[in-house]
Each structure stands twice: as structure tokens, then as C-alpha cells.
Amino acid sequence: MLPIALARTRHFSLHRAQQALRRAWEHGIEARWGIPASIAFLLVAAALLLVALATTKERSEAREQVIMDTLLAREAIDFQIKREIEALQRIGTPAGPGPFGPDDVERLRRFLRRAREIQAVTLLDENLGPLQRVLRDSEPDGLAQVPREIVEAAHDKASELGKAAFSRAFQSPRGPSLALVVPVPSAAAGTANYLCVTYLLNDLLQEVIPWTLAQDYAFTLADVADTVVARRQSVGRGLEAYTHQLPLELPGTTLRLGLDSVRGAPFWITSVLRGGIAMLAALLLWSLWALWRDHKRRLAAEQRAGEEAAFRRTMGHCAVIGLVARDLAGKVTYANPAFCETVGYGEDELVGANWAQVCWTAELHEEYRRRLEDLLHGRSPKSAHQTFLLRRSGERFPAALYDAPLLNAGGRQVGWMSCIVDLTEQRQVEERERLQQERLQTAARLTTMGELASCLAHELNQPLGAIASYLAGSQNMLRAGEVDHAELLRVLGSASAQTQRAGQVIRRVHRFVRKQEPQRVEVDVGGLMEECRTLIELQAKRARVKVETCLEPGLPALRGDPVMLQQVILNLTRNAIEAMGDVPVARRRLAISAVRDDGGVRIGIRDFGVGIPPEDAERIFSPFHTTKREGMGMGLPICRSIVETHGGRLWFEVLGDGTVFNCWLGAST
Amino acid sequence: MIYIVDDDDALRDALAWLLKSRGIGCLGFESAERFLQFARLAGPAAQQPGCVLLDIRMPGMSGEELFSRLGGERLCGAWPVIFLTGHGMVPMAVEALKGGAFDFVEKPSSDNTLVSRLEAALAESARRIEQLASAAALKARLASLTPREREVMELMLLGLYNKVIGDRLGISMRTVEVFRAKVFEKFGVKTAVELASLLAMRRQEA
Numbered sequence: 001m002l003p004i005a006l007a008r009t010r011h012f013s014l015h016r017a018q019q020a021l022r023r024a025w026e027h028g029i030e031a032r033w034g035i036p037a038s039i040a041f042l043l044v045a046a047a048l049l050l051v052a053l054a055t056t057k058e059r060s061e062a063r064e065q066v067i068m069d070t071l072l073a074r075e076a077i078d079f080q081i082k083r084e085i086e087a088l089q090r091i092g093t094p095a096g097p098g099p100f101g102p103d104d105v106e107r108l109r110r111f112l113r114r115a116r117e118i119q120a121v122t123l124l125d126e127n128l129g130p131l132q133r134v135l136r137d138s139e140p141d142g143l144a145q146v147p148r149e150i151v152e153a154a155h156d157k158a159s160e161l162g163k164a165a166f167s168r169a170f171q172s173p174r175g176p177s178l179a180l181v182v183p184v185p186s187a188a189a190g191t192a193n194y195l196c197v198t199y200l201l202n203d204l205l206q207e208v209i210p211w212t213l214a215q216d217y218a219f220t221l222a223d224v225a226d227t228v229v230a231r232r233q234s235v236g237r238g239l240e241a242y243t244h245q246l247p248l249e250l251p252g253t254t255l256r257l258g259l260d261s262v263r264g265a266p267f268w269i270t271s272v273l274r275g276g277i278a279m280l281a282a283l284l285l286w287s288l289w290a291l292w293r294d295h296k297r298r299l300a301a302e303q304r305a306g307e308e309a310a311f312r313r314t315m316g317h318c319a320v321i322g323l324v325a326r327d328l329a330g331k332v333t334y335a336n337p338a339f340c341e342t343v344g345y346g347e348d349e350l351v352g353a354n355w356a357q358v359c360w361t362a363e364l365h366e367e368y369r370r371r372l373e374d375l376l377h378g379r380s381p382k383s384a385h386q387t388f389l390l391r392r393s394g395e396r397f398p399a400a401l402y403d404a405p406l407l408n409a410g411g412r413q414v415g416w417m418s419c420i421v422d423l424t425e426q427r428q429v430e431e432r433e434r435l436q437q438e439r440l441q442t443a444a445r446l447t448t449m450g451e452l453a454s455c456l457a458h459e460l461n462q463p464l465g466a467i468a469s470y471l472a473g474s475q476n477m478l479r480a481g482e483v484d485h486a487e488l489l490r491v492l493g494s495a496s497a498q499t500q501r502a503g504q505v506i507r508r509v510h511r512f513v514r515k516q517e518p519q520r521v522e523v524d525v526g527g528l529m530e531e532c533r534t535l536i537e538l539q540a541k542r543a544r545v546k547v548e549t550c551l552e553p554g555l556p557a558l559r560g561d562p563v564m565l566q567q568v569i570l571n572l573t574r575n576a577i578e579a580m581g582d583v584p585v586a587r588r589r590l591a592i593s594a595v596r597d598d599g600g601v602r603i604g605i606r607d608f609g610v611g612i613p614p615e616d617a618e619r620i621f622s623p624f625h626t627t628k629r630e631g632m633g634m635g636l637p638i639c640r641s642i643v644e645t646h647g648g649r650l651w652f653e654v655l656g657d658g659t660v661f662n663c664w665l666g667a668s669t
Numbered sequence: 670m671i672y673i674v675d676d677d678d679a680l681r682d683a684l685a686w687l688l689k690s691r692g693i694g695c696l697g698f699e700s701a702e703r704f705l706q707f708a709r710l711a712g713p714a715a716q717q718p719g720c721v722l723l724d725i726r727m728p729g730m731s732g733e734e735l736f737s738r739l740g741g742e743r744l745c746g747a748w749p750v751i752f753l754t755g756h757g758m759v760p761m762a763v764e765a766l767k768g769g770a771f772d773f774v775e776k777p778s779s780d781n782t783l784v785s786r787l788e789a790a791l792a793e794s795a796r797r798i799e800q801l802a803s804a805a806a807l808k809a810r811l812a813s814l815t816p817r818e819r820e821v822m823e824l825m826l827l828g829l830y831n832k833v834i835g836d837r838l839g840i841s842m843r844t845v846e847v848f849r850a851k852v853f854e855k856f857g858v859k860t861a862v863e864l865a866s867l868l869a870m871r872r873q874e875a
Contacts, residue, residue, distance in 0.1 A: 458726075458755045461777055462679070465683070465776040466679040466683040467683070468777045469687040469780050469783075470683045472690075472784075473687035473689065476687070476691055491683075498679050541727075542726065544729065544731070546728075585729075
């Protein structure tokens with residue numbers, strides 16, 4: 001049991017492995033492409049994360065910086081103002097009663113040279129009116145008045161707090177300002193004097209904030225209602241990317257100090273970066289996809305090419321005609337099995353060999369090469385080239401070659417492709433057919449002979465019958481003894497004439513039937529016609545056809561075999577007579593003519609028969625094509641071949657009321 | 670008289686000589702058309718014994734065609750026709766015989782045989798002429814009968830008694846006897862049997 005179970009398990013796991021392999025194979029393309037694709041995705045994700053982290057870090061750092069800097073700026077302003085208030089409390093007391101003496105003014109002026117944000121220091125009287133004013137250097141007088149309600153509000157706060165207090169921000173002719181009312185001890189003990197110090201807020205930002213901060217930010221001061229009352233933009237406007245505001249607590253009032261970094265703008269830098277990265281990632285994906293698509297197409301193309309190649313290979317293998325491809329130097333690059341079999345070499349022997357040396361004799365190949373050149377230049381028709389090739393045994397065999405230039409993918413000729421048909425068998429068939437044809441010709445000739453012999457037998461009966469009657473009558477006369485000598489002589493003369501007539505018929509038959517070698521002798525057309533006349537008339541009579549003969553006088557002699565030419569004429573007349581079998585007797589006429597034409601003689605055999613239907617007209621000269629019940633279809637082909645061996649032509653014309661067969665033969669000279 | 674229809678001049682001449690040597694007169698015609706013309710005009714000549722010797726194969730109208738024309742036009746009925754045929758034309762000749770020709774002779778023939786045949790034909794011709802004459806006489810006698818005589822004769826030929834004939838025709842037996850005597854008189858016979866045989870001959874010919 002155990003081994004079986006083990007085997008089963010092994011078998012099972014093997015099966016599973018096979019399945020997995022097959023799945024992997026089937027999904028091979030996806031697996032191969034999955035790794036680069038996921039790497040690309042991870043890369044993009046990492047890049048994006050990096051950018052995001054960097055941006056966040058930069059942003060938080062910048063934010064910390066701006067907060068720090070805001071604190072520093074507030075510290076600086078705070079410190080400056082506190083120091084100035086202390087200084088003013090120390091130096092703001094006039095030395096004597098009443099206004100400032102010259103020493104006091106000089107001291108205040110020195111102070112004002114250091115505190116450049118202060119426009120003026122005004123000594124107030126009991127009614128809070130300006131008693132004496134000290135202006136900073138080069139400050140025009142008359143622009144330093146402070147509205148009374150501002151002064152009163154500040155004074156109220158100061159007296160309420162018991163120390164220096166600021167008014168709210170107000171707009172003076174020199175810009176946004178703050179008024180500071182500082183109680184100072186007076187010379188007379190127990191009373192207090194008040195100083196009103198005017199701060200120009202713009203100058204405060206300008207003078208108090210250290211330049212190390214000023215180069216990075218735009219500064220603003222806003223009042224309680226968040227209305228910006230003063231700003232400093234020494235290095236340009238803020239970009240509102242990194243801002244921070246802090247309340248600036250002054251005695252008696254509160255302002256808001258705002259910083260706006262001019263450096264800022266990490267936002268747009270990161271967005272460009274991010275966009276770039278995204279675009280790059282998209283490009284990467286796209287290129288991956290394009291690569292994959294390209295790969296797929298390539299695979300499909302490869303498969304198609306493979307199929308095509310297999311198809312062509314099969315085609316080449318199946319073809320019964322030989323196929324040979326070779327390069328321009330004549331080296332065989334492909335030979336199909338049919339060709340290998342024809343020449344008796346193996347494919348491996350042929351491929352790589354120079355076929356001019358393997359399959360050709362030198363002089364025939366030279367001729368063939370010239371033909372290919374002609375073919376390339378369009379000088380030669382694209383028909384078969386008939387020549388002889390060599391088999392392995394050295395035997396020459398007839399072949400027909402059809403050639404086409406072999407082009408590469410670029411359309412440039414790289415060689416030749418030839419179809420080669422082994423004509424050995426065809427030649428044998430042709431030879432057999434030729435022999436067959438010859439035999440058939442003889443047979444046809446004999447058939448005609450038999451028929452004519454039958455006709456001639458009839459023709460002989462006529463004179464023989466007459467002779468028999470003459471003699472029988474004469475015998476009767478002589479027996480009766482009542483003989484008229486003159487009458488008897490006439491009758492015997494007539495009988496004698498009839499024997500001659502019979503003899504003539506027999507001579508003609510003899511001449512016609514006698515087996516003769518084809519000969520070339522001078523043939524007189526008139527004589528030829530005369531020879532045929534009796535036979536034609538015999539046939540015509542039987543078919544009740546009227547014969548009309550018209551020969552042009554003085555026709556030139558022909559050269560050829562008289563018996564063969566007779567055969568032609570008899571054949572044509574017989575056809576003509578048979579063609580009129582179905583027309584009324586009155587129309588049955590056979591017109592034979594011979595005229596001088598084109599350096600020879602044209603013999604016309606015209607009937608008034610049913611004509612030749614177009615479907616027969618094409619094949620009328622083909623062997624075994626016949627319209628007659630007992631015909632063999634050999635008559636006209638034989639006639640044509642006889643006429644053609646005599647260098648003549650045989651053709652026919654279908655006329656409205658019959659057909660004329662024309663036979664042209666050249667004159668003997 | 671022998672009428673030779675053949676396109677061959679020599680053959681006509683030779684046959685004429687042969688017939689002359691046996692004492693038989695003849696007339697030659699070079700074509701069927703010529704003989705047809707002659708036959709149409711023959712008139713009284715047709716009443717003389719004669720024989721037509723006809724070549725089957727001739728240019729223009731053939732022998733067979735002439736023969737059928739003659740039959741169709743009821744010309745020269747008294748003249749038997751003998752066909753002259755060539756070798757291998759026996760089937761054609763048999764057809765001609767079926768069509769009513771007297772005989773056929775194959776060319777070239779033993780000529781005195783031909784003459785014997787012609788003599789036989791002439792004898793046949795004479796017989797035919799005689800027959801035609803008697804038939805004509807019978808016809809004349811029949812024509813001379815009155816309608817009543819004819820009725821009586823028809824019933825008589827059926828073999829009925831006089832009394833029955835009288836009843837059928839609604840006349841007396843006596844009257845029947847009178848008509849009967851008249852009919853016998855007109856045909857020149859004495860008994861009903863003789864009359865019946867005479868008319869049977871005529872009926873055969875018709």
C-alpha cells in the first residue's frame with residue numbers, strides 16, 4: 001500500500017509541477033514583463049515619497065526659522081523701546097523749573113541721534129499742550145504735532161499705569177506713528193512732568209530690526225484691528241509661503257508684528273520637481289508599455305514569419321517542379337526535393353555548391369547567363385528557357401526554366417529563383433504522340449482509300465456494264481445472222497472506248513493508292529485538279545452536289561508531293577460535300593478555284609453548306625475534334641500538317657452562306 | 670417499249686444496241702427530269718406495254734425520287750419499273766421493291782438476263798393494261814345501274830332471298846326479280862355467284 005501511495009503522491013506532485021510549468025510558460029510574457037514593470041512602479045513611488053518628505057522637511061524647517069526670526073525681531077523692538085523709555089525717564093527731566101535748558105536740549109539731541117525712530121520729544125504743560133519740542137536732526141518742524149485726543153488717551157493710560165504708556169497707532173503727516181507719554185520727575189518735588197515721544201513706525205522697523213533678519217523678510221506691523229499700519233520691504237515683497245505673526249506687547253497698546261519670508265517658495269520648486277518626476281514616471285511607464293507592445297508585435301511578426309517560412313518550405317517540398325534559388329555568384333541557397341530528385345543530388349550537396357558547375361555544361365550556361373541578363377533588362381520575354389541540364393550521372397536531360405530575380409527585403413536583387421521542369425517525360429510523350437499521329441495519318445489515308453475504292457468500283461461498273469451490253473447485243477446479232485457490218489463496227493468501237501475509260505479509272509486508282517515516299521517534284525495545279533476531278537465528281541454525284549471548277553490560266557507550278565496534295569484537296573472537298581448534306585439540293589454547289597496569290601497559288605474550296613459554328617471554329621484543326629458521326633477528327637489536322645510541311649498555309653473563312661477553305665502553297669521557284 | 674433512264678450516254682447506247690439485237694424497241698432519257706416530262710405528256714403511249722429501266726443514282730433527281738413521283742402522280746401505272754443498281758446498294762433496292770418496283774438489276778449484269786427480265790416486265794405490263802381495261806369496263810357497268818338496281822344488287826350480294834330484299838326495300842318480290850334480271854343483264858352474268866366474283870376482283874383492285 002505504501003509504495004503505491006508514495007507513487008501516487010509523486011505522480012500527483014509531478015502533475016502539479018507540470019501544470020505550474022505550463023502555466024508559467026503560457027504566462028511567460030506577463031512574468032517576464034512583470035519584474036521591470038513593478039520595479040518601475042516602486043522607483044516612481046520612492047521618488048515621489050522622497051520628494052514629499054524633502055518638501056515637508058524643508059517646509060517645517062523654514063517654518064521654525066520664521067518663528068524664530070519673528071521672536072528675534074520682537075525681542076529687538078521690545079528691547080529697544082524699553083531701553084529708550086528708561087533713558088528718557090533718566091534724561092527727560094529739565095534741570096531747572098520750566099522748559100529745558102540748553103544742556104537738557106543738547107542731551108536730548110544726543111539721545112535722538114541714537115534713537116532714530118523717534119521723531120520728536122515734546123515736553124507737555126499741565127494742560128497737556130506742547131510746551132517745548134526737541135526734534136531729531138534734519139526733522140522739519142510743524143510735522144510733529146500729535147492730535148490732542150491721542151495725547152490725552154496716552155496720558156490717561158500713563159497716569160493709570162503710573163509709568164510710560166503708548167497711544168494707539170495714528171496717522172501723522174510723516175506716516176504711521178505712535179505717541180508715548182512718559183512721566184518724568186520734575187524739578188519741583190512732588191509733581192510730575194510728561195514727555196510725549198512720537199515714534200515713526202516705519203522708521204522703527206527700519207532702524208530697530210537687525211539687517212541679518214531684514215534681508216530675508218518683509219515686515220509688517222498691524223494694529224489691534226489687524227490693519228497693517230507699517231511695513232518694511234527692504235528686499236522685496238514677501239511670498240506668503242512662510243509667514244508668522246506675533247503680538248508686540250507695548251505698555252498701553254498691542255501691535256502685531258508679521259514676518260513674510262522672501263526666500264520662501266519651496267512650494268513651486270517642489271511642484272516643478274514633482275511634476276517632472278511624475279512626467280518622468282509616466283514616460284517610463286509609457287516607454288515600458290511601448291517596449292512591451294513592440295515586443296508583442298515582434299513576437300507576432302516572428303510567428304508570422306515562422307509560419308510563412310514553414311508554408312513556403314512545405315510548398316517547396318510539395319512542388320513537383322524543381323525550385324532552385326542561388327545568389328548572384330551562382331551559389332545554391334535553396335533547392336527543393338523535386339529538384340534534388342531530378343538531378344540526383346542531396347539537398348546538403350547542392351546547397352552551397354555552384355550550380356553552374358554542378359548542373360550545367362559550360363556553353364549552355366553561358367547562353368543561359370546571357371538570357372538572364374536580357375531578362376533583367378527586359379529584353380527577353382518571360383517565357384520558359386528550354387535547355388539541357390546535367391544529372392549526377394552526367395546524363396543530359398531536357399528542361400524548361402522559368403526565372404525570376406530574387407529580391408531581398410530592401411528590393412535589391414540578391415540572386416535568382418528558378419522553376420525547373422524536367423521535360424524528359426514530356427518529350428517522350430510528344431514523341432509517342434508524334435508516332436501515334438503518323439499512324440493515324442496512315443489510317444486516315446487508308447480510310448479515305450477504302451471509301452474512294454468503293455466509289456471507283458461504282459465508276460468501273462459503268463463502262464463495264466456498257467461493254468457487256470455492247471458485246472451481248474453483238475453476240476445476239478451475230479447469232480441471228482442478220483449483221484449490219486457498219487453498225488457492228490460502231491458498236492465495237494464504242495465498246496473499245498469504254499474499255500479505255502475503265503482502264504483510265506483503274507490507272508488513277510493505282511496511281512492514287514500506290515504507296516509513295518514523300519517526294520518533292522514540280523506539281524502543276526491543273527494536273528493536280530484533273531487527278532482529283534474524277535474522285536470529287538464521284539462523291540459530288542453521290543451527294544447530288546454540283547461541282548464548279550475555275551482555275552486561273554497560267555498558274556505557276558508548285559513543289560511538293562502530288563499524292564499528299566491530292567489527299568489535302570480530296571479531304572477538303574469531301575468535307576465541303578458533307579457540309580451540304582442538310583441543305584436543299586438546289587443549293588448544293590461546290591466551287592473549286594485556284595488563283596495566283598502572294599507568290600504562290602491559293603486554292604479555295606467553297607461550299608454552300610451550314611457553315612462552322614463559332615464553338616467549333618477554334619478547334620477545327622485540333623486532332624480528334626469532329627462534328628461527324630463516324631469521323632475520327634484527323635482529316636483537317638493532317639491536311640494542315642501536310643500543307644505546313646509544304647511551307648504553305650491552310651485556313652478557312654465562314655461566309656454568310658457557307659464556308660471556304662483556303663490553301664496557299666508557294667510556287668516552286 | 671423500254672424506257673431507259675440513265676445519265677451515262679455509253680450505257681444507254683449499249684443497252685439500246687442489246688435490246689435492238691433482241692428485237693425490243695427502246696427510248697433513252699439522260700435524266701429523271703426528262704423522263705418525268707415525257708411521262709406527263711405520254712397520254713396514249715402509256716396505254717402500250719412498256720417498262721422503265723431506271724438508274725438509281727443520277728445527278729439531280731435520283732431514280733428513287735422519280736419512282737415515287739410517278740406513283741404520286743399516278744403516271745405510267747402500266748409500266749413496271751426495274752432499277753439499275755451499283756455494287757453494295759442492295760438495301761436501297763429492297764426498299765424500292767417494297768415501294769412497288771418490279772425488279773432490280775445489279776450492274777454490271779449478265780446482259781441477256783437483263784433482257785429476260787425486261788421481257789417479263791413487258792408481259793406484266795400487258796397484263797396490267799388488260800386489267801385496267803376490264804376494271805374500266807366494270808366501272809362503266811356499275812355506273813349504268815339505277816339507284817334501285819344498285820340497292821337490290823347490294824342486298825343480293827349479301828346472300829339474301831328475294832322475299833327478304835322485297836321486305837327490306839318495301840317492294841314486292843316480283844319487282845325484286847325484275848331488278849335482279851336487269852342487273853344480271855347489265856353485268857353479262859347468269860348467276861349471283863358469277864356477279865359476286867366479278868365484283869370481288871374489282872374490290873381487290875380498289
